Amino acid sequence: ALRRSQYKFPGRQKIIISKNWGFTPLRREEYLEKKAAGRVKVDGAYVQFLANHGNLAQNIRRFPDAFAETEA
Numbered sequence: 001a002l003r004r005s006q007y008k009f010p011g012r013q014k015i016i017i018s019k020n021w022g023f024t025p026l027r028r029e030e031y032l033e034k035k036a037a038g039r040v041k042v043d044g045a046y047v048q049f050l051a052n053h054g055n056l057a058q059n060i061r062r063f064p065d066a067f068a069e070t071e072a
Contacts, residue, residue, distance in 0.1 A: 022046070038065030 006012055021031035023045050031047075034040045039050040041063060050063045060067045 038063055038068070 019027055021028050024031060024047050031040065040047045050059060050066050
């Protein structure tokens with residue numbers, strides 16, 4: 001028990017810097033690309049992904065930016 005308690009003191013934890021965006025499995029570049037395309041939506045500490053399959057009406061409701069028509 002004493003061995004495990006030593007990790008509660010400051011400076012004993014290892015800080016690992018990740019290349020991922022927050023708690024998502026996406027790399028930073030991937031996240032920024034998908035966010036610009038409207039394919040991810042912030043959901044607290046995580047994100048919701050636009051699936052390439054499933055109910056189209058539900059996907060349009062959840063991700064209106066991804067289905068918005070672009071002006072040419």
